[in-house]
Amino acid sequence: MTTATKPATKHINDLHFEHQVWLNNLRFYKDEIAIFEHRLEDVVTRNTDREFLAQVEHFQNQYIREKEVIDEL
Template structure:
């Protein structure tokens, strides 16, 4: 039976991509917050203001989630660095399994974030 070999560099590459994606999303959230500020200045209707507040809260929660994901990536990188310092380029099965599980978490987060974006753009279309 042949075993698949997973190298630090392969996982590091994926971590870098995830990090860039999370940074991009954080930048997007900042621009979305600016749009909400514009709407607050335009609308006095309590229904609209309540929806604005709902989005502000969702964006805060999303930002915290992004920070937590970035922390997890940093922990994975630290673990890989420890292996690298010991001249271990191949990681153990447990760590690789955690990486694959995290990949699923990030895919789920990606879908949730895109759903939030779609909802937000529908809201903007209605009230901008």
Template structure:
């Protein structure tokens, strides 16, 4: 299958947008967590706060790593201004990047669900 470079850039831009959305949502969750941390919550709640602080920090690190890798894919596409021939993969390592994005989204959704459950119990 032949894909225009514009289609490749569109896929890459979608990935970048997804990662940025996760970054923004994690920031909002961290802000909410900070409110709980500043309250007079019991020790067991503060333990959970620390747990989520660590998970949010790691989520941000992973987001930064994957965003960097996406940018590297964009450079690879830009370096190939002609049509790219492939079997429905926008970049050479598309399968790997697609798999990483799926795992990234899945783990983020789990984090978000866990945090929302925590918030509803503590609110």
């Protein structure tokens, strides 16, 4: 008796489906970032405090980085 396990295999249709799910999720996240960026622009027009603007810049940089990562994937 052997206890060897059968290697896990996936059907190509399963892989295609997973790929499509990933792509749809990435598109969704990219759209969400765009919404957040527009909302941040609205907030900036109403607040001009230097400390607040520094925090806004942090978020803008984070959004830029997130979009770069999504584009690489």
